[in-house]
Amino acid sequence: MLQIKAEIIENRELLSAIYYRLSLKAEKIARVSKPGQFLHIKVNPVGPPVSHGVNQEIFPLLRRPFSIHRVKRQNVDILYRVRGKGTEILSQRKKGQYLDVIGPLGKGYKLPDKGAKIILVAGGIGVASLYFLAEKIAPPPISGGFTPLEGEDRRRGVTHFTILIGGKKAENILCRDEFERLGGEIKVSTEDGSLGRKGLVTDLLSTFNLKPSSVIYACGPMEMLKKIAEIARSHRIFCQVSLEEHMACGVGACRGCVIRVKRERYKRVCKDGPVFNSEEIIW
Amino acid sequence: MKKINLKVKLGQRIILKNPVVLESGCFGYGEEYRDLIDINRVGAIVTKTITLKPRAGNLPPRLVETAAGLLNSIGLANVGIELFLKEKLPYLKKFSTPVIVSIAGEGSEEYLKLVQILNKEKIAGIELNISCPNIKKNLVIAQDEVETFNLVKAVRKKTELPLLVKLSPNVTDITRIAKSAEKAGADILSLVNTFSAMGIDSETGSPRLGGVVGGLSGPAIKPIALRMVWQVRKATSLPIIGAGGILSCNDALEFIIAGANAVGLGTAIFVNPHAYQEIITGLKKYLFRKAIYDVNELVGSLHEN
Numbered sequence: 374m375l376q377i378k379a380e381i382i383e384n385r386e387l388l389s390a391i392y393y394r395l396s397l398k399a400e401k402i403a404r405v406s407k408p409g410q411f412l413h414i415k416v417n418p419v420g421p422p423v424s425h426g427v428n429q430e431i432f433p434l435l436r437r438p439f440s441i442h443r444v445k446r447q448n449v450d451i452l453y454r455v456r457g458k459g460t461e462i463l464s465q466r467k468k469g470q471y472l473d474v475i476g477p478l479g480k481g482y483k484l485p486d487k488g489a490k491i492i493l494v495a496g497g498i499g500v501a502s503l504y505f506l507a508e509k510i511a512p513p514p515i516s517g518g519f520t521p522l523e524g525e526d527r528r529r530g531v532t533h534f535t536i537l538i539g540g541k542k543a544e545n546i547l548c549r550d551e552f553e554r555l556g557g558e559i560k561v562s563t564e565d566g567s568l569g570r571k572g573l574v575t576d577l578l579s580t581f582n583l584k585p586s587s588v589i590y591a592c593g594p595m596e597m598l599k600k601i602a603e604i605a606r607s608h609r610i611f612c613q614v615s616l617e618e619h620m621a622c623g624v625g626a627c628r629g630c631v632i633r634v635k636r637e638r639y640k641r642v643c644k645d646g647p648v649f650n651s652e653e654i655i656w
Numbered sequence: 657m658k659k660i661n662l663k664v665k666l667g668q669r670i671i672l673k674n675p676v677v678l679e680s681g682c683f684g685y686g687e688e689y690r691d692l693i694d695i696n697r698v699g700a701i702v703t704k705t706i707t708l709k710p711r712a713g714n715l716p717p718r719l720v721e722t723a724a725g726l727l728n729s730i731g732l733a734n735v736g737i738e739l740f741l742k743e744k745l746p747y748l749k750k751f752s753t754p755v756i757v758s759i760a761g762e763g764s765e766e767y768l769k770l771v772q773i774l775n776k777e778k779i780a781g782i783e784l785n786i787s788c789p790n791i792k793k794n795l796v797i798a799q800d801e802v803e804t805f806n807l808v809k810a811v812r813k814k815t816e817l818p819l820l821v822k823l824s825p826n827v828t829d830i831t832r833i834a835k836s837a838e839k840a841g842a843d844i845l846s847l848v849n850t851f852s853a854m855g856i857d858s859e860t861g862s863p864r865l866g867g868v869v870g871g872l873s874g875p876a877i878k879p880i881a882l883r884m885v886w887q888v889r890k891a892t893s894l895p896i897i898g899a900g901g902i903l904s905c906n907d908a909l910e911f912i913i914a915g916a917n918a919v920g921l922g923t924a925i926f927v928n929p930h931a932y933q934e935i936i937t938g939l940k941k942y943l944f945r946k947a948i949y950d951v952n953e954l955v956g957s958l959h960e961n
Contacts, residue, residue, distance in 0.1 A: 374691040374692060375692075376692050376928075376930055415927070415928070431724045431874075431903065432723070432724060434721055434724055434725065434726060434874055434875065434927060435726065435926060436927070473928065475692065475929070619717065619719045619720070621719050621726060621728070621923075621926040622682070622684075622688070622926045624684075624688045624692070625684065625688045626682065626683060626685075626689060626704075626925075627682060627684070627728070627926065629718045629719035629728060629730060630716075630718070631713065631716050631718065631733075639713060639716075639733070
């Protein structure tokens with residue numbers, strides 16, 4: 374975990390100015406980031422590392438957590454949707470400006486065992502962290518210049534995965550090309566039927582022939598995750614979910630971002646998560 | 657170049673290498689910030705408030721960001737004194753920085769038990785959190801002069817350790833509570849705790865916090881906290897740790913000029929874990945520029961006509 378002033382390499386809108394991809398030059402963070410971990414970003418602009426001025430911007434006051442979407446050499450990318458004031462301000466940041474970033478934070482996804490049938494389920498912007506995971510599971514061709522994989526990951530021999538992406542409309546379906554490049558099998562559903570199967574992504578998941586050898590990784594809205602946890606449970610499938618919660622410290626100190634769990638009563642999304650085994654959560 | 661003195665003495669026995677204190681609740685048990693904050697460079701740290709038994713804390717949601725503020729309802733979630741001594745305190749003892757342990761009890765009995773347990777530990781002092789707004793069952797002791805006097809007096813009899821009292825801003829006249837604490841034998845005053853506050857989601861018609869009412873911190877409360885520090889400075893001669901929305905060196909300077917001997921960082925730690933370092937550097941620059949050279953000379957130096 375580090376706190377750095379990271380230069381913005383790119384902050385580009387994807388579709389109709391709702392979604393953005395932000396690329397930060399953050400070599401030390403890039404080196405140690407794992408899928409499912411997140412960055413805690415002060416969205417107000419700050420001076421470059423040398424000037425080291427106190428950041429007196431007090432709106433918004435708190436940092437915002439974003440899943441790590443991709444690591445490409447010295448760059449760390451996030452994918453975000455403009456939803457509130459924080460993300461709106463972030464979307465206005467320009468290439469060459471600096472952001473105060475803490476990361477990587479949290480506990481990421483537990484990588485699948487060899488031979489597991491991997492199913493990723495994304496709701497809307499949930500594709501962000503699942504793409505980083507997919508890259509680890511199914512490494513892209515080296516020529517692509519993506520994350521150099523450690524030998525350990527290669528030995529796992531897990532190369533195939535299926536990804537289910539759901540959203541309200543076609544414009545909410547992201548990263549299809551990227552997942553395709555990794556060789557994943559892609560299924561899409563939209564609530565209005567404008568792309569793929571009409572309906573919820575959880576209905577799409579129900580049509581699958583789920584076996585105990587399957588593993589599910591899911592990221593998306595709480596209602597979606599809850600339904601997926603039920604499906605996983607009824608098929609006795611190991612399922613990990615990545616949660617979102619308002620945070621203050623992001624490092625486990627303030628106990629503000631807790632969720633209800635079965636054993637310890639509460640767990641911190643920032644430190645004990647954001648990835649949890651779906652079975653431990655009280656939905 | 658003339659040397660700048662940032663060393664501050666709080667009471668007879670607590671010596672800080674600089675006047676920046678990391679406040680209770682915002683720094684956890686210290687280890688959470690292992691990679692981001694060098695404890696050895698901080699003036700002092702106050703632990704998360706510890707209770708006799710472990711507390712799971714309040715129902716979520718526990719956090720809401722407001723205009724220049726943070727509303728929280730954590731509810732003193734902590735591991736309890738037993739685990740704290742076994743698993744958390746040893747880490748904090750590794751540093752040269754004074755460790756002040758914050759405690760809270762339901763009733764004076766529990767405070768006394770905690771104090772007796774802590775008497776055996778090598779710590780710099782005990783802070784009585786008598787002002788947490790997030791404990792429903794408990795009367796906020798710091799809202800009552802007599803209650804404050806009685807508790808501080810009772811604790812004073814039981815310990816030789818430096819005694820800090822954390823005051824609540826949710827009172828009509830904070831100087832009366834401060835004087836009560838002083839009369840009862842407190843060594844240092846710490847002020848202010850969070851302001852009792854709430855938020856409502858107009859769409860759902862529900863409170864924004866699981867605990868309905870919580871505590872407000874951050875820049876939004878700074879001018880009020882500053883006024884309270886200034887008032888308490890005039891009312892007592894005890895050392896003061898002033899806190900409430902301090903983010904920058906300029907904020908810290910305002911509190912010192914108003915009368916704080918040291919300044920506490922709370923919400924600032926979340927916003928910028930490096931804030932302590934930026935404030936220390938800023939203080940040195942300011943003192944040099946003003947040719948004051950000793951931070952203690954700045955304390956309570958407000959020019960009033």
